[in-house]
Amino acid sequence: xxxxxxxxxxxxxxxxxxxxxxxxxxxxxxxxxxxxxxxxxxxxxxxxxxxxxxxxxxxxxxxxxxxxxxxxxxxxxxxxxxxxxxxxxxxxxxxxxxxxxxxxxxxxxxxxxxxxxxxxxxxxxxxxxxxxxxxxxxxxxxxxxxxxxxxxxxxxxxxxxxxxxxxxxxxxxxxxxxxxxxxxxxxxxxxxxxxxxxxxxxxxxxxxxxxxxxxxxxxxxxxxxxxxxxxxxxxxxxxxxxxxxxxxxxxxxxxxxxxxxxxxxxxxxxxxxxxxxxxxxxxxxxxxxxxxxxxxxxxxxxxxxxxxxxxxxxxxxxxxxxxxxxxxxxxxxxxxxxxxxxxxxxxxxxxxxxxxxxxxxxxxxxxxxxxxxxxxxxxxxxxxxxxxxxxxxxxxxxxxxxx
Amino acid sequence: xxxxxxxxxxxxxxxxxxxxxxxxxxxxxxxxxxxxxxxxxxxxxxxxxxxxxxxxxxxxxxxxxxxxxxxxxxxxxxxxxxxxxxxxxxxxxxxxxxxxxxxxxx
Numbered sequence: 001x002x003x004x005x006x007x008x009x010x011x012x013x014x015x016x017x018x019x020x021x022x023x024x025x026x027x028x029x030x031x032x033x034x035x036x037x038x039x040x041x042x043x044x045x046x047x048x049x050x051x052x053x054x055x056x057x058x059x060x061x062x063x064x065x066x067x068x069x070x071x072x073x074x075x076x077x078x079x080x081x082x083x084x085x086x087x088x089x090x091x092x093x094x095x096x097x098x099x100x101x102x103x104x105x106x107x108x109x110x111x112x113x114x115x116x117x118x119x120x121x122x123x124x125x126x127x128x129x130x131x132x133x134x135x136x137x138x139x140x141x142x143x144x145x146x147x148x149x150x151x152x153x154x155x156x157x158x159x160x161x162x163x164x165x166x167x168x169x170x171x172x173x174x175x176x177x178x179x180x181x182x183x184x185x186x187x188x189x190x191x192x193x194x195x196x197x198x199x200x201x202x203x204x205x206x207x208x209x210x211x212x213x214x215x216x217x218x219x220x221x222x223x224x225x226x227x228x229x230x231x232x233x234x235x236x237x238x239x240x241x242x243x244x245x246x247x248x249x250x251x252x253x254x255x256x257x258x259x260x261x262x263x264x265x266x267x268x269x270x271x272x273x274x275x276x277x278x279x280x281x282x283x284x285x286x287x288x289x290x291x292x293x294x295x296x297x298x299x300x301x302x303x304x305x306x307x308x309x310x311x312x313x314x315x316x317x318x319x320x321x322x323x324x325x326x327x328x329x330x331x332x333x334x335x336x337x338x339x340x341x342x343x344x345x346x347x348x349x350x351x352x353x354x355x356x357x358x359x360x361x362x363x364x365x366x367x368x369x370x371x372x373x374x375x376x377x378x379x380x381x382x383x384x385x386x387x388x389x390x391x392x393x394x395x396x397x398x399x400x401x402x403x
Numbered sequence: 404x405x406x407x408x409x410x411x412x413x414x415x416x417x418x419x420x421x422x423x424x425x426x427x428x429x430x431x432x433x434x435x436x437x438x439x440x441x442x443x444x445x446x447x448x449x450x451x452x453x454x455x456x457x458x459x460x461x462x463x464x465x466x467x468x469x470x471x472x473x474x475x476x477x478x479x480x481x482x483x484x485x486x487x488x489x490x491x492x493x494x495x496x497x498x499x500x501x502x503x504x505x506x507x508x509x
Contacts, residue, residue, distance in 0.1 A: 164416065171423065172419070175422055175423060176426075176441040176442065178441055366415055369411070370415025373407075374408070381405060403460070
């Protein structure tokens, strides 16, 4: 028993370390680590399978807390965090990058509480409701698409960008591209805004590190954000082709949020979607994230006891990641204040390009170039960059209408 | 710069669309060779049909070289024991398989 408890905590600690590394490195995804672990499973025959599963769970939860650092401070996103670049980068320019990141941490911590609240509901209702909710999803996506386009001041430009991004997404997911999301999202949301920063010689103010007590979200924004999280995050946790970015888009379009409310929502959504994907495996035996698939591969039939251990790991890893995140944000803020933003931007663009060259193939680099220029076109035409979300929304609509 | 950005975007999109249509399929002989390919890679596969099953949306065709083909081929006759050649795309979601685009049999 004592050995089992020790191995449980060791798995969480190693998971937190691995999640911190993957969270800080935009090119190294948790799915990649999980795939490597599964492929080398014979080498871990002395370790109980549940400990390996706990490692994956802890790593993925830590990743959802930490991966906002490259997204906010460096403008180098992953598929779960790219929407945070938009308000996060604005706050960074105002010298509030640290605050922006802490708000996503608050959101992620709230996400842990939400996971606990939604778990019994998922176990009781999901097996019955799953097929009905799957039917309404394409119509919800079409409604959101129309809403995004028609809300814009320049409807024609907005429509053009929406259709181009959607077409680019469809072509990316239908071509033999290695790690297709990496070039698509780092081009549309990352490098494009960094290139514009360089062109217009943007210089962020000195990053301020202020006490946690002073980092607050107005009550109304918090309530609106929690409302959006409660409706859309669980809905996007168990359906195929839909993830935290869709949940954040739904939430931000339906509920009008300010920068802080939006960052809180994105932070929470990211963690909730990840955490509930493990509950979904238990409830309806379907895996909706790469790490949930890995856990399902390790423990073929997740028992109630396994689920309790997984939930416990989510709570412990979540709390630990909150404090890891604060320490890392302080270090990154201090570094930001010491180096020239121009050279830092050039360095980041180079790193993201190198990551793309390493992890994708030549066709992926075509996607990267195309998405960089589509991102630049969107910024220069003063359109809302939420239009670019069509790169994920249109493929999801096609998936639901054709399957 | 705005117009140039739009132009490069359009060129990229046209190139990617053309690649789907014009790329040359690879010939594969075993299930193992699918594992080395990327999703959406066009492939030719041939073999003798040893098993056919119908699920809700697809017909699953198993070849003698252990390659599974998923085909939404309505009106197609039974292919069991026949030699076929199929054009398809690699799909590794959940397990390695080929989604059939065209199929010919002898």
